Structure formats: structure tokens, C-alpha cells
Amino acid sequence: MKYRFADCVLDDASHALTRQGKTVPVEPKVFDLLHLLARHAGEMVTRDRIIEKIWNGRIISDSAITACVAAARKAVGDDGRRQAVIRTITRRGLMMATEVAVDITDVAASRRAEQEPIQRxxxxxxxxxxxxxxxxxxxxxxxxxxxxxxxxxxxxxxxxxxxxxxxxxxxxxxxxxxxxxxxxxxxxxxxxxxxxxxxxxxxxxxxxxxxxxxxxxxxxxxxxxxxxxxxxxxxxxxxxxxxxxxxxxxxxxxxxxxxxxxxxxxxxxxxxxxxxxxxxxxxxxxxxxxxxxxxxxxxxxxxxxxxxxxxxxxxxxxxxxxxxxxxxxxxxxxxxxxxxxxxxxxxxxxxxxxxxxxxxxxxxxxxxxxxxxxxxxxxxxxxxxxxxxxxxxx
The missing domain is CATH 3.40.50.1820 (Alpha/Beta hydrolase fold, catalytic domain)
Structure with missing residues (x-):
């Protein structure tokens, strides 16, 4: 699945980020953070949800989270002052602040992946x-x-x-x-x-x-x-x-x-x-x-x-x-x-x-x-x- 936002393309199939057509190397957890925010563009993703999805719920320091967010912003050409792509919601979480387009052929697969689990x-x-x-x-x-x-x-x-x-x-x-x-x-x-x-x-x-x-x-x-x-x-x-x-x-x-x-x-x-x-x-x-x-x-x-x-x-x-x-x-x-x-x-x-x-x-x-x-x-x-x-x- 490809997510297009700002001048970036995030491809979860190849686990790659490109910006202005050029590959941007990112650490796995940085990629996972961008992927999580892109999937929920326009929605606040709480700090607890970020820890659960990126670090599998393990206890981590605030500095580790801050470093991961800073690296994600740098990778997409954003920074903590402008917050044009990744916005911080004080003491609550993060939000992808820019519009995200998903390749139309991948929408059905995306919905299936996000489908709520059913208890039988x-x-x-x-x-x-x-x-x-x-x-x-x-x-x-x-x-x-x-x-x-x-x-x-x-x-x-x-x-x-x-x-x-x-x-x-x-x-x-x-x-x-x-x-x-x-x-x-x-x-x-x-x-x-x-x-x-x-x-x-x-x-x-x-x-x-x-x-x-x-x-x-x-x-x-x-x-x-x-x-x-x-x-x-x-x-x-x-x-x-x-x-x-x-x-x-x-x-x-x-x-x-x-x-x-x-x-x-x-x-x-x-x-x-x-x-x-x-x-x-x-x-x-x-x-x-x-x-x-x-x-x-x-x-x-x-x-x-x-x-x-x-x-x-x-x-x-x-x-x-x-x-x-x-x-x-x-x-x-x-x-x-x-x-x-x-x-x-x-x-x-x-x-x-x-x-x-x-x-x-x-x-x-x-x-x-x-x-x-x-x-x-x-x-x-x-x-x-x-x-x-x-x-x-x-």
C-alpha cells in the first residue's frame, strides 16, 4: 500500500519512504510511526497507542519517543517548530496534519486490514x-x-x-x-x-x-x-x-x-x-x-x-x-x-x-x-x- 502526503510516498510493501522521488533511509521504528500516522491521517493517535503499536507495549523512556518523532519529522522534511506534517497534541499524542492519499487499488485491502476483530x-x-x-x-x-x-x-x-x-x-x-x-x-x-x-x-x-x-x-x-x-x-x-x-x-x-x-x-x-x-x-x-x-x-x-x-x-x-x-x-x-x-x-x-x-x-x-x-x-x-x-x- 502506498500513502502519498506532502512530497513523500510511504510504501509499506517495500518498507520504503521516498521524498521528492528520492529514497530516504529510515529506522524501522521511524517507518512504523509514519505508517501508523498515515493510516490514521486527521485523527489523534494517543501516546499509549503509539507505545502499543511501535514498541509492543513495553515501557520506554520519554526521550526514546521524542527521538523517534524527531527522526520521523526530519525524514519527511518537517520539524518541531512548523509541524506541517506531524502535529503534536500536547500531553495526548500525535496527528498526521497533512492530507494523505491512498492508492485506490489498495483501499479494499486497507479496510480489511483495519477491520475490527470479531469475538466468536x-x-x-x-x-x-x-x-x-x-x-x-x-x-x-x-x-x-x-x-x-x-x-x-x-x-x-x-x-x-x-x-x-x-x-x-x-x-x-x-x-x-x-x-x-x-x-x-x-x-x-x-x-x-x-x-x-x-x-x-x-x-x-x-x-x-x-x-x-x-x-x-x-x-x-x-x-x-x-x-x-x-x-x-x-x-x-x-x-x-x-x-x-x-x-x-x-x-x-x-x-x-x-x-x-x-x-x-x-x-x-x-x-x-x-x-x-x-x-x-x-x-x-x-x-x-x-x-x-x-x-x-x-x-x-x-x-x-x-x-x-x-x-x-x-x-x-x-x-x-x-x-x-x-x-x-x-x-x-x-x-x-x-x-x-x-x-x-x-x-x-x-x-x-x-x-x-x-x-x-x-x-x-x-x-x-x-x-x-x-x-x-x-x-x-x-x-x-x-x-x-x-x-x-x-
Missing amino acids: IRYARNSNGKRLAYAVTGTGPPVLYYRSMGVADLGAEWRIPAGRAFFDFLRDQFSVLRFDPLGSGQSDHSSPEFDHSRQADDMIAVADAAGIDQFAVYSTSGAVLPAVRLAVQYPERISKLAIIGGYVDGRVRRRAATMPSPDSLKAMIEEGWSKKESAFAQAFLTSYFPEGPVDIVRDLIRMMQSATPVETMAEHRDAINDDSIADILGDIRCPTLIMHGRRDAVHPLSEAQKLVEGIPRSELVILETANHLPLLGTQAFEVFKTALADFLAA
């Missing part, structure tokens, strides 16, 4: 005949991404921009298997299963339906409870285990030695889960994500309220609060990565340290955040993405 939901049955909704996206080594029932909805999370950005990052490198546990999302809502060993069996049922024999597991928060049991019950199927925001003992177990106190988070669920824009529901999730960003937290609230009925969510919370995996940690045989926010108030860092102490061949990455899980747009999220991808790909 399929269904499996567990040993009790209950319907489990699952989807596989991407290519590469298989990874089962397991979320607890309170936040799982294949359809809704696919439409959340922050969720999609993370899925796009994963599916560029891995074949990602996601499914909704019983009682949530697109799966069967009748008689939800709160036995975490049975939930581990459900994971195997979904993997079998998807035709995946051995796979890595990435689990978040309360999903660690069935994920650890999965690794113990089916060691021959699990190649690696990645955990973020996990814990060994539920909140009730942790408080057993002291005077029991009411679960204020469960009270927020019971009071506000069924009401849209409920202050109680917002307070519940804000306790998990005090650092925001606020717009992402609001998207998560709406998704969670639609994913799981209030009664199921309350019962689920009782199940995870009263569980413990302390006695089986030593039986895990696969390499294990544990990630945790240093200032996480919901499940403290000490719980992650207990996981590392108990699981052989495990290691801990501490994230500098108070959020229970890192969210898009924060520095901790970039560290998390790099650590997770490196571990899964190793």
Missing part, C-alpha cells in the same frame, strides 16, 4: 450438563485467562475500551481462552457453582471443548482460589500459573483470630448492586481501585452489575471470604508468577508474600499502586503487562 462465543458443557460460554482469540501459545464470576461477561468486557486494549495486547502474542463461570455473563445462571474444585473441573471442560491440551493460566483476585486447585488437580495440563491480586486466606479466615467484623463490601453489594449508577456499587469498586482512572472504574461497575445477579454476587463473596488454599500451595509444580500492588488495601501484600513462600518455583513482582489490579493508563499497568508477557512467553 462458543458453548461447552460441564460434568453436570451446565452450559459454559467461552471464546478463543489470538494466535500463539495458549493461555486460559480466568476471571472470577463477579467480573466475567464475555460480551460486555469485549466492548469496554480498557478491556479490549488488554485483550488486543494479549492476542497479539497468545491464543487467549476466556470463559464465564457458572452464574455469570453468558454462561448458565441456574444453580451457580461455588465449589472451587468444581470450578477447576469447569476450566478443564472448557479447555477440552476448545481443543487445548496443555496451557498457561492467568488468574486475578478471587479467581486464584480455583486456579490454584486447577494447577494441583491437573498438573499435567498446566504449564505456568500467573496470579495478580491473589491471596491465600479469605477475609473471614484472616480475621479468625480477632473479633469477627461485618463484611462492609458485601453490604455495599446487597444495597446497591441492582441499582444503576448506585453510590454503593461505586463505593464498592472504588475501594478496589482508589487510584482510578475513574472512567475505567465506571465501565467496570456497569459491566459487573450486568454480569452477575446480586444474589449470586453475595453468595460468591461468602464463598471466597471463607476459603483457604494454604494446605495445597506446596503441591503446585509449574512455574508461578505472583504480582501484587504494594498498597493494596483489599488483599494486602502480605497475602502475596504468603503465596510466594508456599509455592515452589514462584516469584513476586510488586507493583507500585494502591489499586487491587492495575488499570490501563497507569505506570503500574505498563510494568504489569511487561512482566506478564515476559513470563508467559519465556
